[in-house]
Amino acid sequence: MPPMNGISEGKYRYKAGKLIVVNATFDCDTILKIKITGDFFLHPEERIEEIEEHLTRKKIGEIEALLERDFKDAEYEGISAESLAHAIREAWKRRA
Amino acid sequence: MDLRVIYDTGHPAYWNMGFDESLLVHLNEIGPTLRVYGWSPPAVSIGYFQSMTEEVNIQRAKELGVDLVRRITGGGAVYHKYELTYSITLPELRGRILDSYHLLDMGIIKALQTLNIDAKQAGINDVVVNGKKISGNAQTRKYGGLLQHGTLLIEVHPEEMFEILLVPEEKMKDKAISDVRQRVTSLKDIGVEIEFEELQKILVDGFKEALNADLYEEDVDEKIYDYAHKLEVEKYATHEWNFRR
Numbered sequence: 300m301p302p303m304n305g306i307s308e309g310k311y312r313y314k315a316g317k318l319i320v321v322n323a324t325f326d327c328d329t330i331l332k333i334k335i336t337g338d339f340f341l342h343p344e345e346r347i348e349e350i351e352e353h354l355t356r357k358k359i360g361e362i363e364a365l366l367e368r369d370f371k372d373a374e375y376e377g378i379s380a381e382s383l384a385h386a387i388r389e390a391w392k393r394r395a
Numbered sequence: 396m397d398l399r400v401i402y403d404t405g406h407p408a409y410w411n412m413g414f415d416e417s418l419l420v421h422l423n424e425i426g427p428t429l430r431v432y433g434w435s436p437p438a439v440s441i442g443y444f445q446s447m448t449e450e451v452n453i454q455r456a457k458e459l460g461v462d463l464v465r466r467i468t469g470g471g472a473v474y475h476k477y478e479l480t481y482s483i484t485l486p487e488l489r490g491r492i493l494d495s496y497h498l499l500d501m502g503i504i505k506a507l508q509t510l511n512i513d514a515k516q517a518g519i520n521d522v523v524v525n526g527k528k529i530s531g532n533a534q535t536r537k538y539g540g541l542l543q544h545g546t547l548l549i550e551v552h553p554e555e556m557f558e559i560l561l562v563p564e565e566k567m568k569d570k571a572i573s574d575v576r577q578r579v580t581s582l583k584d585i586g587v588e589i590e591f592e593e594l595q596k597i598l599v600d601g602f603k604e605a606l607n608a609d610l611y612e613e614d615v616d617e618k619i620y621d622y623a624h625k626l627e628v629e630k631y632a633t634h635e636w637n638f639r640r
Contacts, residue, residue, distance in 0.1 A: 320446070320449065336449065336640050
């Protein structure tokens with residue numbers, strides 16, 4: 300059962316061909332810290348650090364729109380705005 | 396297109412990654428380059444987005460004397476011991492990156508044809524024989540050029556590989572080993588026994604044909620090596636780089 304308030308950790312491994320792993324710290328529904336790892340492809344590669352920065356201090360309800368923008372001009376395989384948003388939401392649901 | 400060829404031997408992981416990046420950084424000065432090489436000592440390279448601590452049994456790798464390094468390209472972890480590795484640097488191609496894998500993967504497919512092996516591209520970046528992966532490839536575009544590196548498997552030893560590579564749960568290790576047996580093949584598995592040096596030549600000729608390139612063998616200037624050494628020491632050998640994710 301996720302905590303109703305306070306700081307919590309969430310992790311989710313999402314395998315759909317390639318693997319996406321989300322490790323995140325939440326304060327209620329706000330992302331405090333997030334690390335996205337896996338064997339996917341994303342060009343330019345440094346975009347992943349930008350995405351992590353953009354997600355930091357954002358509320359779960361904001362992530363879809365934010366990721367949509369971040370993936371717009373990128374090339375990717377094994378990860379997408381939708382699959383990453385799904386993995387983040389699952390990590391949030393599983394937080395403890 | 397003129398394509399410089401460097402027939403290289405086995406090198407430590409940090410050097411290999413530093414040299415490949417240096418060839419990319421200096422592409423405008425030295426022109427397109429194909430390097431075929433090995434790894435000594437054996438190594439695991441992880442993809443740019445992977446976590447070293449989640450992918451590798453670091454203690455076991457140390458005990459076995461296996462180098463660990465992060466690549467500048469995406470994709471998965473690779474155990475470099477029983478394979479030939481290539482890197483190729485080219486001016487940026489037009490079109491989508493993911494589409495351009497096909498052109499460069501043709502170098503491997505042509506090389507395998509020389510060995511009477513019918514290979515195909517599969518997914519975005521793999522080459523398969525009889526539906527099993529024999530070559531994995533990864534590309535990046537930076538500094539106004541592209542770098543693709545990849546491997547051609549000479550042998551596969553899944554048990555040895557999973558002594559070093561981690562699976563999410565220990566109980567899944569046997570399954571991971573049998574999955575690799577089912578999904579991955581090697582030249583030896585399909586009955587081809589070949590010397591490393593001979594395979595280097597065949598792979599180079601495969602790229603020559605695929606890219607319609609004029610090959611020449613010429614070493615690069617000292618400054619390319621100097622910069623490779625700088626990258627080796629200041630980037631690829633550092634904890635900061637290898638454990639950044």
